[in-house]
Amino acid sequence: MNQPVSPNCATGSTIRQRGQHEVFCGLTSIIWLHRKVQDAFFLIVGSRTCAHLMQSAAGVMIFSEPRFATAIMEERDLAGMADMHDELDAVVDKLLQRRPDIKMLVLVGSCPSEVIKFDLSKAAERLNRVHAPNHRVLCYSGSGIETTFTQGEDNFLTALVNEAPRAPARNPAKLIVAGCLPDVVEDQFARLFEDMGVDGVEFLPGRNSSAMAGIGPATRFILAQPYLGATAAALESRGAKRIDALFPLGEEGTTAWLQAIADAFGVAEDRFEAATAAPRKRAQAALKAYRPWLDGRRIFFFPDSQLEPSLARFLFRETGADILEVGSPYLHREHAAGELALLPPGTSISEGQDVDLQIDRARASNPDLIVCGMGLANPFEAEGRLTKWSIEFAFTPIQGYEQAGDLAELFVRPLKRHSVLSEGLGIKEAASCS
Numbered sequence: 001m002n003q004p005v006s007p008n009c010a011t012g013s014t015i016r017q018r019g020q021h022e023v024f025c026g027l028t029s030i031i032w033l034h035r036k037v038q039d040a041f042f043l044i045v046g047s048r049t050c051a052h053l054m055q056s057a058a059g060v061m062i063f064s065e066p067r068f069a070t071a072i073m074e075e076r077d078l079a080g081m082a083d084m085h086d087e088l089d090a091v092v093d094k095l096l097q098r099r100p101d102i103k104m105l106v107l108v109g110s111c112p113s114e115v116i117k118f119d120l121s122k123a124a125e126r127l128n129r130v131h132a133p134n135h136r137v138l139c140y141s142g143s144g145i146e147t148t149f150t151q152g153e154d155n156f157l158t159a160l161v162n163e164a165p166r167a168p169a170r171n172p173a174k175l176i177v178a179g180c181l182p183d184v185v186e187d188q189f190a191r192l193f194e195d196m197g198v199d200g201v202e203f204l205p206g207r208n209s210s211a212m213a214g215i216g217p218a219t220r221f222i223l224a225q226p227y228l229g230a231t232a233a234a235l236e237s238r239g240a241k242r243i244d245a246l247f248p249l250g251e252e253g254t255t256a257w258l259q260a261i262a263d264a265f266g267v268a269e270d271r272f273e274a275a276t277a278a279p280r281k282r283a284q285a286a287l288k289a290y291r292p293w294l295d296g297r298r299i300f301f302f303p304d305s306q307l308e309p310s311l312a313r314f315l316f317r318e319t320g321a322d323i324l325e326v327g328s329p330y331l332h333r334e335h336a337a338g339e340l341a342l343l344p345p346g347t348s349i350s351e352g353q354d355v356d357l358q359i360d361r362a363r364a365s366n367p368d369l370i371v372c373g374m375g376l377a378n379p380f381e382a383e384g385r386l387t388k389w390s391i392e393f394a395f396t397p398i399q400g401y402e403q404a405g406d407l408a409e410l411f412v413r414p415l416k417r418h419s420v421l422s423e424g425l426g427i428k429e430a431a432s433c434s
């Protein structure tokens with residue numbers, strides 16, 4: 001079904017769709033989460049399908065000790081559930097004996113029927129009683145029925161918040177930056193906070209699983225990723241207050257994000273200027289090089305990562321691209337409000353997905369570049385259209401000043417490749433004519 005609903009002021013009406021989704025499930029986020037939290041192990045409780053997805057998507061290196069695996073649950077009737085708990089306990093015992101370095105074991109639920117019947121939170125509680133404090137055990141769902149690929153991260157962070165100590169039992173964090181960031185980006189932000197004089201900052205998730213600072217009414221938090229609705233709700237349920245801002249993509253987004261933090265913590269204007277002036281200039285210079293490639297290009301976003309409104313805002317405001325449609329699997333109206341307000345008037349916004357209808361709209365609008373999932377990209381390429389895989393924006397460091405140029409470059413790459421191939425073809429054609 002395709003229903004235009006209430007118009008919002010800056011953009012056109014929102015198309016709400018409740019059809020088939022063409023996105024990866026929440027298990028996929030383990031690929032970046034296991035790299036970030038270095039003493040955690042993600043044990044998927046799933047099927048052979050889940051194991052295949054993870055192995056092919058993550059490309060496990062055979063010489064390294066992996067930090068995720070799949071405990072494969074075979075089909076059985078309800079009477080067999082008790083055995084399933086025993087089997088999982090045995091797998092966990094074996095794993096923790098072999099890998100005592102694991103400090104946090106994360107059980108990740110999936111969507112096959114045999115797993116849905118299984119009470120994972122009960123299993124996590126039981127295993128935690130046995131293995132804590134040496135190994136904490138927690139769980140969340142990465143099921144494809146409930147989650148798209150970035151929502152797996154949202155569920156993991158929610159589980160971390162739910163088991164974090166309450167303030168004042170432990171000193172509260174002053175600021176929590178919520179959203180998995182590559183280490184290089186985290187380091188850059190940490191330096192900027194230091195230069196601004198903002199201390200007591202916690203990144204969620206951190207690089208290791210040691211217990212977080214307390215969370216309470218004295219805690220402010222800011223989202224570094226736009227797909228963290230459940231995490232934000234969990235933090236707010238502890239009394240923490242959200243700092244509203246654009247997301248830190250591009251020079252404009254990063255400055256607005258840092259400015260919102262500076263305002264919340266009373267950072268003087270000259271101190272903010274001193275901390276940000278040089279990296280802002282570097283970001284602007286880096287973007288200049290890519291603008292000629294993107295200025296006036298017509299871009300269509302399929303719903304995939306929930307990063308789409310922020311990416312579209314960046315492309316429109318900082319590179320001069322034209323935005324045709326911005327699809328997002330789910331739109332958190334409050335968190336995305338600032339991004340949507342900066343999109344060109346009349347931009348078509350779609351929430352949810354009905355893939356056939358959206359393919360029709362993409363073909364009809366004939367964009368210069370389609371940002372979409374891997375499953376749609378190949379057929380579009382076969383039609384001679386240029387595409388960009390949206391999952392790359394989840395894997396690549398793109399936040400912050402120093403990455404603004406890299407972010408633009410991700411969009412430019414397919415355009416450049418096409419240009420090079422076309423030139424090559426032109427040379428060949430000329431040679432064959434002579």
Ligand code: SF4
Nearest residue numbers: 025050053110111144
């Ligand atoms: S969780 Fe569901 S959608 Fe994801 S790989 Fe497993 S079976 Fe497939």
